[in-house]
Amino acid sequence: MPPAITFDAVSKLYGEAAAVRSVSLEIASGSFIALVGSSGSGKSTLLKTINRLVPPSAGRVLLDGVDVAAQPSALLRRSIGYVFQNIGLFPHLTVGRNIGIGLELAGRPDPARVAEMLDLVDLPHGIATRLPAELSGGQQQRVGVARALAPGPRLLLMDEPFGALDPITRDALGRKVRDLHERLGLTTIMVTHDMAEALLLASRVLVMAKGGIVADATPADLLAGKAGPEAEALVAVPREQMRRLMALDREA
Numbered sequence: 623m624p625p626a627i628t629f630d631a632v633s634k635l636y637g638e639a640a641a642v643r644s645v646s647l648e649i650a651s652g653s654f655i656a657l658v659g660s661s662g663s664g665k666s667t668l669l670k671t672i673n674r675l676v677p678p679s680a681g682r683v684l685l686d687g688v689d690v691a692a693q694p695s696a697l698l699r700r701s702i703g704y705v706f707q708n709i710g711l712f713p714h715l716t717v718g719r720n721i722g723i724g725l726e727l728a729g730r731p732d733p734a735r736v737a738e739m740l741d742l743v744d745l746p747h748g749i750a751t752r753l754p755a756e757l758s759g760g761q762q763q764r765v766g767v768a769r770a771l772a773p774g775p776r777l778l779l780m781d782e783p784f785g786a787l788d789p790i791t792r793d794a795l796g797r798k799v800r801d802l803h804e805r806l807g808l809t810t811i812m813v814t815h816d817m818a819e820a821l822l823l824a825s826r827v828l829v830m831a832k833g834g835i836v837a838d839a840t841p842a843d844l845l846a847g848k849a850g851p852e853a854e855a856l857v858a859v860p861r862e863q864m865r866r867l868m869a870l871d872r873e874a
């Protein structure tokens with residue numbers, strides 16, 4: 623079973639300023655969650671409390687009922703896949719070693735697993751001997767996903783993973799990740815600025831503002847305007863774009 627996550631009154635203060643304000647919520651095992659909200663609303667900070675990159679100032683985060691603070695952070699991070707915007711591949715290591723690094727550090731190197739992961743993200747095996755700089759941005763981000771999934775985590779955290787990609791590559795990778803989420807039976811949390819991406823990929827959308835969760839709804843309820851004013855302001859943009867595109871299509 624992939625883990626369920628509980629945020630129990632989680633807050634994070636930086637000096638006087640609260641980046642996250644007393645967030646309490648449960649995430650069911652197997653969910654695909656999109657975390658959206660304006661810049662600075664606390665999305666990344668909340669995400670990072672799960673893998674202990676950010677220790678909460680108050681409250682607890684539980685994975686399957688166990689406080690993450692009670693687990694050694696290296697062990698915890700090995701059990702959680704993490705993909706972030708600037709990819710963070712090791713530039714001096716080949717693609718193959720980048721993908722295998724988690725297994726290597728855990729003392730169980732596995733070249734066959736590297737090939738399996740390349741297949742999983744639709745990259746040719748020949749790419750394994752190249753350096754990251756010799757790949758396109760989209761290919762690098764696929765390697766980032768392969769690296770996160772190589773140790774076989776059940777939980778995948780993604781922080782604006784496709785932000786730097788062109789729209790076509792972004793759409794393809796988003797679908798790929800959704801497909802992997804289903805096939806591997808993951809629990810996935812993705813921070814994104816793109817409401818359309820959130821609506822199309824997630825089963826549940828959490829909207830943050832000023833460190834708090836201001837809406838928590840399915841994509842269908844969000845689109846139907848049932849999730850409150852903050853959510854409505856974010857949904858209005860893709861909805862209006864869709865309306866204009868359809869009007870153009872009718873004129874053509």
Ligand SMILES: Nc1ncnc2c1ncn2[C@@H]1O[C@H](COP(=O)(O)OP(=O)(O)OP(=O)(O)O)[C@@H](O)[C@H]1O
Pocket residue numbers: 636640641659660661662663664665666667668
């Ligand atoms: N290490 C830090 N030190 C001080 N303040 C921080 C730190 N990290 C984040 N903050 C502040 O906490 C608030 C929330 O930041 P966070 O990165 O979580 O927002 P976000 O919603 O992910 O934003 P974005 O969409 O721009 O990435 C912001 O006001 C930010 O300036």
